[in-house]
Amino acid sequence: MNIIKTQPKSITTEATKYCPGCGHGIVLRLIGEVVDELGIREKMILTAPVGCAVVLYDYIFCDVIECAHGRAPAVGTAIKRVYPDKFVLIYQGDGDLAAIGTAEIIHAANRGENMSVIFVNNAIYGMTGGQMAPTTLIGQKTTTSPSGRTIKGMGKPIRVCELLTTLEETKYLERTSIHSVRNINKTKAAIRKVFQNQLNGIGFSLVEILSMCPVGWKVSPREAVQFIEEQMLHYFPLGVYKDTE
């Protein structure tokens, strides 16, 4: 029998606290695979966000700092300035990066900090139980937009990759999704790219990953996959938004 996949060495055997059908576990696994392949676990410092991924340190064998809500890009900036030769990974959700932490991500990007950012966009506040996020779609019902998000009074969902392209010091921006095997494989390639960019000293690189939150969306895991395919992809087109290499 040929072993074609094993548990990444950098990932712990701790059972995650993620809900059934959640996308964070897939992203975690992809990070683990890429960290193993690049052999960077022992030089890596990871920032954990506020939100469902807050206890990342239970799942990854590396140095981790748990940040205040939205502040990871500022925290990571300092760590990278102190240790330019270490690998700093910023992991953020949509509430963290695109609402409370907009100033921090925009200015870290604008300064061109040589960091890798993984931005998990599931269009909802998952940990607090399904409230409206800056990336919640128009018409999407949440516990704080019970009649569905409207443009009037709530604005349109923020497209982070598009927003960051205007900042000239961003070096690589890509939006991917994990709703199918093909897209999971593409996401892994994108993660590898943003990691490799930091190792090569290229500069600020971010991958935005569209991810499922069936519990927050109040749908089945299968319907969550369909929601990405049928709804999110129309508003959040996949692709490479910037590649300065």
Added chain:
Amino acid sequence: MAEYNNTGPETRKVLMKGNEAVGEAAIKAGCMCYFAYPITPQTETPEYLSRRMEEENLIFLQAESEIAAINMVFGASAAGVRVMTSSSSPGISLKQEGISYIAGAELPCVIINVVRGGPGLGNIEASQADYFQSTRGGGHGDYRCIVLAPNSVQECYDMVMNAFDLADYYRVPVIIQNDGIIGQLVEPFEMHPYKPMFEKLPAKNWALTGCAGRKPNVVRTLYLNPPNGLEMHNRKLDERYKKIHAELRWSESFNCDKADLIIVAYGATSRIAKSAIKKHINNGQKIGLFRPKTLWPWPDVELVDIARKNKGVKFLVIEMSTGQMLEDVLLSLMDVVPKKDILFYGMGGGWNPTPDLIYEKIDEILK
């Protein structure tokens, strides 16, 4: 601006602003990173350090906000290096989120607050209205910061060096509670090499450096598990705060033996009060001055000791606030001095007493 480009071992007399002396002391104490945002009346510190840290090949970054600056402090401290930020009252309010996280994560750092008038934007004059904010935590949760209060440029310089040592020794944030007068004051002081307070500081084996050859380190403030995890954490912090209170109460007393009236004041107010006191002493009055140099831990034992030695003495608390440190004086003396003998003379934040005003106030009390 004062020019000083010599980081050699010799000591010499120099003329500098308090806000600049703070910056030079940080560099000499081995501060590797400084993150800040401009705000009056502390902006001379980031201006000074932007130049000096570049010369010394250290890390200076003007952050996009006070919030980002304190979170950069959080990151650099977690990385195990000496780090400082500075601001003034409205900016310190913004930093409170980060200070709470730094205290919760047991990280060392130095924070300078050149206090100005409030609430809100208030004004840019000197004030002492941030006493509660500094000594009662400021951010959310049950924590304390060591708070040092200089009253001269010399003390700005010395206390910043002490602050780095105390922060590393106890693993708590240390605040230098300055005010607009001392920060802006230009006076000569002795610029000496770094004098460590402790022979040896605890190793930073908790720092995030990449986990090569060791188990991963985690810097965190969330304690969901086990069920009493947060209780154990807060008990540990409380034990540390008790230890700090036992070991670190700094104060200075002047002419407090056989006094009829003792002024209690800190920072710029203590110097203004001293001028008035000296005038009264020349007139044959028995007036003393008690000056806390640590605002937290508050030197309660020392003040009680003075009260016990001076039966019937009255106390006059003078602050550039409407009565904040006053509460610590009342709490300290509640079993020793009748409440009616503890008097208060305050200027709301943003204007300051003069020696003449204090002289008259003392006169009024002694009549």
